[in-house]
Amino acid sequence: DAGVTQSPTHLIKTRGQQVTLRCSPISGHKSVSWYQQVLGQGPQFIFQYYEKEERGRGNFPDRFSARQFPNYSSELNVNALLLGDSALYLCASSLDRTGNTGELFFGEGSRLTVL
Amino acid sequence: KQEVTQIPAALSVPEGENLVLNCSFTDSAIYNLQWFRQDPGKGLTSLLLIQSSQREQTSGRLNASLDKSSGRSTLYIAASQPGDSATYLCAVLGQAGTALIFGKGTTLSVSS
DSSP, rough: OOOEEESSSSSEEOOOOOEEEEEEEOOOEEEEEEEEEOSSOOOEEEEEEEEEEEEEEEEEOOTEEEEEHHHHSSSEEEEEOOOGGOEEEEEEESSSSTTOOOEEEEEEOOEEEOO | OEEEEOSSEEEEEEEEEEEEEEEESSSOOOOEEEEEEOOOOOOEEEEEEEEEEEEEEEETTTEEETTTTTTTTEEEEEEOGGGGGGEHHHHHHHHEOOOEEEEEEEEEEEEE
């Protein structure tokens, strides 16, 4: 079975632009979460979606938004990019929010560079 | 507010050594704790998951323990190999099951 897939793997944007990152969860997983990891730090929680509804939001500005589609794939959008948005954006999927083991499985990430 | 701390930040050992990585968290009301491995520029690979009701989990040369009351977990790596070189991240999931809170990681280098 395919794991969590993310696209694009690398991208370069300039300040003020907008970016859309995509994630496909493991087949059968209904929950998708997004994390931002800047160099030298642990990942920081951005959003969690379950059954197409936002179930959690981290401490990120409104420039960050996301959605989940009926097939459980997800998009993360970031508007008005700042230099500080340069990071590895990680998507994780899980079977459901809680219940079962709550184990999260991560993709390889999308490396965003803002110039 | 949950905080996760990992000690040491970096560790260098010769091949064959047994080693322990430490993780501490401030709020014991957790759903589970996961240990991940991250190679440079790559995503996270799940190593071990310990539910809040469990004390330890083992996978091959890896053993992770959890002491929820003291807010501590350890990852034990037996007979280390150069291929174990990576950053190891500890993360706790709160009981709401929403967000994983990560430590900054321990970067391990195993020399042959």
